[in-house]
Amino acid sequence: MEKAKVLIIDDDPDITEAMRVVLENKDYIVNNAEGIEQAMGFLKENKPDVIILDVMMDTPQDGFILSRQLKQDVNLKDIPILMLTSVKDKIGIDFESVAGDETWLPVDAYMQKPVKPDVLLEKIAGLLKKP
Amino acid sequence: MESLLKSTRRIQSACWLVRLRWAAIAVLGMATFFASRLLDITLPYRKLYIITGVLFFYNFILYDYIKQLTWKGQKPKESKISGMILFQISTDLFILTSILHFSGGIENPFFLFFVFHMIIASILCSKLQSYIQATLAIFLFGSLVILERFGILWHYELKGFAAHGLYNNPKFIFGTLFVFAGTLYLVVYMTTSIIGQLREQQDSFEEANKMLEEKDMVKNEYVLRLTHDIKGHLAAIESCINIVKNEMIGPLNEKQKDMIGRAYRRTGKCMSFITALLKLTKMNLAGKLEEELFELNQIIANAVTVVQNRATQKSITILSDIGKDVYRVYGEPVLIEETLTNILFNAIRYTPGGGRISLTLREQGAEYVVRVRDTGIGIPPGQEEQIFEEFYRASNARKVERDGTGLGLSFAKQAIEKHGGKIWAQNNPDGGATFSFSLPKAQT
Secondary structure (H helix, E strand, C coil), rough: CCCCEEEEEECCCHHHHHHHHHHCCCCCCEEEEEHHHHHHHHHHHHHCCEEECCCCCCCHHHHHHHHHHHCCCCCCCCEEEEEEEEHHHHHHCCCHHCCCCCCCCCCCEECCCCCCCCHHHHHHHHHHHHH | CCHHHHHHHHHHHHHHHHHHHHHHHHHHHHHHHHHHCCCCCCCCHHHHHHHHHHHHHHHHHHHHHHHHCCCHHHCCCCCHHHHHHHHHHHHHHHHHHHHHHHCCCCHHEEEEEHHHHHHHHHHHHHHHHHHHHHHHHHHHHHHHHHHHHHCCCCCCCCCCCCCCHHHHCHHHHHHHHHHHHHHHHHHHHHHHHHHHHHHHHHHHHHHHHHHHHHHHHHHHHHHHHHHHHHHHHHHHHHHHHHHCCCCCCCCCCHHHHHHHHHHHHHHHHHHHHHHHHHHHHHHHHHCCCCCCEEEEEEEEEEHHHHHHHHHHHHHCCCEECCCCCCCCCECCHHHHHHHHHHHHHHHCCCCCCCCCEEEEEEEECCEEEEEEECCCCCCCCCCCCHHHHCCCCHHHHHCCCCCCCCCCHHHHHHHHHHCCCEEEEEEEECEEEEEECCCCCCCC
């Protein structure tokens, strides 16, 4: 079986690295981008099997904007997105209820920081199994 | 605190009365002069000028008395000031009555001026006292008019102004006094009602303000406890990580070293954030500064020494021009040093390598001004004031350093303001920013 490719979009290098170690340990191929522009640049040339997206980068809206952008792109809309968040406490959005809402927050799964390795692996595996 | 505020307000009221009287004296002098020279009215001018002189002297004594009461920041008892205000108003009624006596009695329309005294009394005294003052005014003016009517007091004619003989007309006297008394009581009633409402409002504002301050205090105590607890856990985490990171319990491979190094650095950043928050909150909670006399020059030199290493690492030159004169300030030297260190560290952080930071200390009127000018990234226009708010970080600062605390400048602002100084930031025309703060000179 071919190794699955994961793209991590997060501007925090430490969080990125922590996830990279966990994923690479399970034979995933990991790439990362630090912001919207870098991510879109990477996606022009590559098509990962799953995207991990941090909801809050430069501005609190970055993750939301990018997730909608991805789902509107014909070539990219099939890639499952795992949204990473620590903002529930700060902006009071209950992600469980809005995640998956196509117009509001079109992501396929979400996960709270801090990232627990087994939860991360489980979620990624779950997203890859979906047709 | 509250009674202190009230007593200060009472003193201000007493001063206000004295100032009003200076104006009244000027008006009386001019009116007398005007009437004698231009209106061709016959009056005992010498007596009127003497009254003006006496009034001037009386007001000067009052002025001096208030100055003595408040000499060197003394706070006299509220009852003492209230008594003085009552005395002033009663005396003024008596003086107005005597002026009226020498200028035509009931025939002089200036008796309307009693209304002003009633308004002043209603503003400054209690309701009962105001009604007593109104009664006193009616008694004084009524006695004057009646005594003049029966020839017990001499009636000075306002020749050339009013029809002579009015003072002798019982109907006119009765009618005028009746309306006069009614007007004064009505004025007192209306003014005291309005003032009562205003006072109630003011009291409720003061009450609300006090409650806000108490709430803020509770919040600060809460933050203090919280940060203190977090700091304890963080310190433990840091110590444990440190042992692993320094390979004291076994060697690490490259990947392990990298991961543990990241954890260690992030713990350090969290630690400095918590420490900054703790310092800020502690300062907020401390009511009064523990003041001592210290030399600003020395504090500046200390701060430069603290940051010098980091500047050298980035090849940034610090030019310090603090002169040779010794500048002394009252306050907590630790807070001022911390403030300057924060500003200098910021300047180093946001100035590209090879840049320059110049620091000056100047005397400016009653204060000393410290300026830190850098060749850094500057402040985005419009954010010059916001950067001093708690947790606020300038948009360009985030790009340079992701994890600033956003607390360094709020600490600086609060520390400087606690010392009675000001702090502000500006962009330089040729790039970079200048942070300045002023501190009042120590009175020696």
